[in-house]
Amino acid sequence: MGLSTSERKLRIRRRIRKVSFGTEARPRLSVFRSNKEIYAQVIDDNAGKTLASASSRDKAIDVKGTKTEIANAVGKAIAEKAKKAGVETVSFDRGGNLYHGRVKALAEGAREGGLKF
Template identity: 50%
Template sequence: MKFSKQALLKLKNKNKRLKPSKYKILKRDSLRGKIKGTSERPRLSVYRSNENIYAQIIDDTIAQTLVSCSTLDRTIKVQISNGRTCEASRIMGEKLAELSLKKNITKIVFDRGPYLYHGRVKALADGARAGGLQF
C-alpha cells in the first residue's frame, strides 16, 4: 500500500499504526529536502546499524561519493574491539576527516539521516570536527 507524504503525516498525527520503515523513510525525506551537498560543501551522510557505523561524503550535484569510511575498514578495525561503541565512531570520524583533507575537502554539510544527533552519530561528528572538518 503506497501513501503520499501528506497521508503519512496525517496517519502519524492520528496515531494510526504504520510500519516503522515508513516512518523512517518519512523522517529521512523531510530532512533530506533541506540538506544538499555541493562541490564546495559536500554532504556527510551517516548510516548506523546495530553492529557498525558507515559514513560517506557525497557531492549531490554530480551524484558521486568522494570519500567513504566505516568501522569495518582494516585501519580502524585494528584500533577497536567492536564497532558498536562511541569510541569506535569517534576514531572513524577522525579517519574520515583525514581522508577528506587529503582530497582538499574541509567544509561539509552534516546529514544525520533518520537518526538522532546523539550517541554514536554525535561521536562521529565530534571526531570529524577534531580531525579538521568544518560543519
C-alpha cells in the same frame, strides 16, 4: 494508528535530504548506522560522486572498545580522507537517526579531525 519505526525514520530521512544537499563547494557528510557497524561518506550530489568514505569495517580503523568509541574513530578517519580530497566544510546528514550516541560521536570525531559543519 501511528507510523512504524522504519516508516518514521524514512520520513525523517526524506525531510533532511530536502535541506541537506551536497555541492562541490560544500559536500554532504552522510551517516548510516546499523546495529553493529557505522558508515560515513562525503558526497557531491551535483556530480553524483562519493569523494571519501570510511566505516567501522575498514582495516585501518583498529580501535577496540565500545561502539561509540569506534564511531569517534570513524569520524576522525572520514575527516582525514576528506581533507586529502580537498574538502574543508561539509553539510551533515544524520540519515534519519537522532543526533545522539554513535551519530554524535562520529560528528565530534569529524570535527576533531578538522571538518567544519
